[in-house]
Amino acid sequence: MPAPRKVYMISGGVTKFAKAHPDMDFRLMVKRAFDYAMKDIPELRTSDIESSRISYFSDHFARQLKAASMVQDYLGLNPKDSRRIEWGGATGGQAIQAGWETVASGRNEVCLVAGFETMSHVETWKGNEFIALASDTNFDYPVGGFYTGYYALMVQRHIYEYLRKTKFARVKDEKKAQREATQEAKRIMAMVSVKNHVNAEHNPYSQYPEKLTMKEALGREMVAYPLNRPMICTMSDGAAVAILASEDVAFKYTDHPVLIKGVGCGTDTMRLADRPHGSVPLFPWEEAGYYSDLRYPGVHSFRAGRAAALEAYKNSGIRDPKKELDFVELHDAYASSEIQTYEDIGLCRYGEGYEFVDQGHPFLEDIDYGLDLPHRGTIPVNPSGGLIACGHPVGATGIMQGVFAFWQLQGSIRKHFGNDKLQIRGAKRGLIHSHAGTGSSVTVTIMERA
């Protein structure tokens, strides 16, 4: 296969994510994010944009088929090449990769990637029902129809495999051992929740910034045991755009483009119940012997995330992500799936995710979390606040991560956030991770300062 052309992100824009934006329909939301991105690189004219990849997740929320066509004409991009991208929760991440493909292939020099979701069109529990339609509607939906329930099932097994069988192996009574392991996991998931909410305090685009304490995080209402409210992302209205360009033109528009260094995508069965119980696809630095007793992925880990990371690291020449990445923006729809994802993408080995948090590795160095964190700042995860605190307007989410990563790598957080509390100094390389369904598809994209 010939090597793809180098593709750069040259600008980005995000609307503030909110529970509802009744004053803007989806076209205007995208337009606002688009205008912001265009203003940042005044040399680029709309006529220079050769194509668009427009993403939104749900026709049910939109209640407008071909809504992407309406964005295309609102932005004045007709009659150029365009298509809608949909890939569940990974819709945004997939849209960025679709934009990357059209530029990498040589078809276009400049491509606009734009995404949105308007989830406020229905009430929260109807919204949960709509999202659950992205599980098998014959076998999963009629049983419970609730994604938080599915993620609770997955983390319960994760806790069993990685805490019950290790740290709590000596507890004789089985039920007691499982309860103690779950309590410990809940404490650590609350730490993730505190991290993301506190980070978001400094991100003006976030929906739920909060100086959350451990006591508050642990005390709030249970949604599906052991996941409670602050551990779960919420529904949002919002839009985000990323403008991608070839190496030939990127530097014409900005002195600080960011290279899309590598892309990866992985998949798994739609039904959680159908996941195989085999062996772990290994990173080059892992030894098979370490996982000899593990039946993988089962329902405890995301094979799609592992596959996406394997491909993206291979394409980017990354051998040790913990050392070679300066930050990660990952799809923390749940505090549990943030921890599961550390293991999938190799920030630690399978089974080490809880300890990774407890030791402070994914926390920012200069933020006060009110926690004792001996090894903070090893690799900040979700410095923006992630989905848990920024919100999750599905079709925009993966692109939002790309925009935050772009600003981190440009060193322009102060310019766009109005403060530089979240700026990771000297950040050279970041990873964005977008995740769909119960892990049925995941994208990983590596971005690098040019």
Add this chain to the structure above:
Amino acid sequence: MAQPRKFTKFRDVMKEVNTKGAALYKNPAGTEDLVILSPYAINYIHSYAEDSPFFLGLAKGKILGSECKSCHYRYATPRSHCMACGAETEWFALPKEGRVHSWTTCYYGGEEFLKETPFNLALVEFDGVDTLLLTRLKDAKEADIFIGMKVKAVFRHPPRYLISDVHFVPSEKPRKK
């Protein structure tokens, strides 16, 4: 219809729209948005197609899994072709007793199931079967359930021809303390 009433909180707008069909939202920017109720209901003519025997089986008190004719991988859910090797599968009856592989208690749910909360979800594992079955676990409270707990199938009569025609309950009554 009379002129819609005006509200400054979107929550009040939603309430008004649900009862009166329309409302005006005076948004923080100072402009006014007209919000209306827009109902949507559909009856699908839904065929279970190749999975039909599974649902007919539930009505007869059987859970039918799929076994690959070639590699003999055994699925606890219907799948007319094997995902491991692509060959055709044949039906086999799953044991009516299994163990909890993982579980949760849901205190909220999608709108359709909100009235049933709290309810338990469980993934059930069966001896000699390679994959799991997602089901409701009834007659057990959050405090009773654990991974490895033995559970048995209970079937709905008359059937509604939904996966919920089968649910599971603990095989043994939890001991009272």
